[in-house]
Amino acid sequence: MTTTSTETAVMPGAVAPPAPQSQRRRRARKDRAGYLFLLPWFIGMLFTVVPFFASLYLAFTDYNLLNPPKWIGLENFADMFRDPVLLKSLQVTFVYTFVSVPLSLAAALGVAMILNRGIRGLPWYRAVFYLPSLLGASVAVVLLWRYVFGFDGIVNAFLGWFGIDAISWTSDPDYALTTLIILHIWTFGSPMVIFLAGLRQIPVMYYEAAAVDGASKWRRFRSITLPLLSPIIFFNLIQSLIASFQTFTQGFVMNNGGGGPANSTLFYNLYLYQQGFNQFNMGYASAMAWTLLVIIAVFTAITFFTAKYWVNYDS
Structure with missing residues (x-):
């Protein structure tokens, strides 16, 4: 007994046909919605990451808020022990x-x-x-x-x-x-x-x-x-x-x-x-x-x- 399938079979090793244009647009809209919801987190991350690395740089400087930072290496850490x-x-x-x-x-x-x-x-x-x-x-x-x-x-x-x-x-x-x-x-x-x-x-x-x-x-x-x-x-x-x-x-x-x-x-x-x-x-x-x-x-x-x-x- 022979059955007829309406689906197109893909042979092993063959390249799948590209997704329809409407399906790609739908996926792109979903991706944009996801990134939009993640946007507040990305913005908040900037307020964390930037001060994080800025403080790491300032730890090796002489900085008093009034003058530009002056690089002094490990001097701050050495002064801590004294x-x-x-x-x-x-x-x-x-x-x-x-x-x-x-x-x-x-x-x-x-x-x-x-x-x-x-x-x-x-x-x-x-x-x-x-x-x-x-x-x-x-x-x-x-x-x-x-x-x-x-x-x-x-x-x-x-x-x-x-x-x-x-x-x-x-x-x-x-x-x-x-x-x-x-x-x-x-x-x-x-x-x-x-x-x-x-x-x-x-x-x-x-x-x-x-x-x-x-x-x-x-x-x-x-x-x-x-x-x-x-x-x-x-x-x-x-x-x-x-x-x-x-x-x-x-x-x-x-x-x-x-x-x-x-x-x-x-x-x-x-x-x-x-x-x-x-x-x-x-x-x-x-x-x-x-x-x-x-x-x-x-x-x-x-x-x-x-x-x-x-x-x-x-x-």
Whole structure:
């Protein structure tokens, strides 16, 4: 039995006939529409790429906004190692990051585990704990924090009930950075929500089987919760590290932009701002910015490299 096909068969190796004129025009219109939708992104990219490479060039120059840039090579980077104030700002930033980030993640995980028990009014509690993270380190929040830890603030009033003398938290070099670390821990809402979502994905049967085998709550947490939640911990850790290294508003607002007392809250980004916009050393500030980029990249790479030893992906 013979069947007749209306389609033209193309032999192997033969060149396909060109598309009809109307089909090519239709495809061209679709391409133009796609590029039109991408146009805002291309325009925005110019405002990112051009300053990106401009700052790289300025990092090797002596530039003060008033005179043309003068090429000085690696002199800015060499001066950074001889700048005691910059080294102090690095110390403050490292202490702030490596103390506040683990404590903040621990608080977020602890609250998430409590909320994961199915308590009544969960949406309300979740919103309340997330609210500080939503406000973030805004100027208003830092001003409120400065009032809370002020000499006549709520914290000293509370300690006074127990006969403890008032402490000038924000003006004492021994305590000023501690108040900002507490502020960072207080804004744990964002990682908490992510932890809570991760906890909801862990199958209950794992805990039931471990309970039948007689595993304690601590053993279940260490052997089930942490391994299965490790990808979420890894994600929150990367996000928190990058954000902490870029801390600026807290130190700027807490002590009126000076990083005091005695440079105890002089974060790296705050000192970069002082060099660039107070002293107009734009070349030096650009070198500091690129050094910060390298620092963040190094610690991010270390975190990714060590992840293979503690991050588990359950398939």
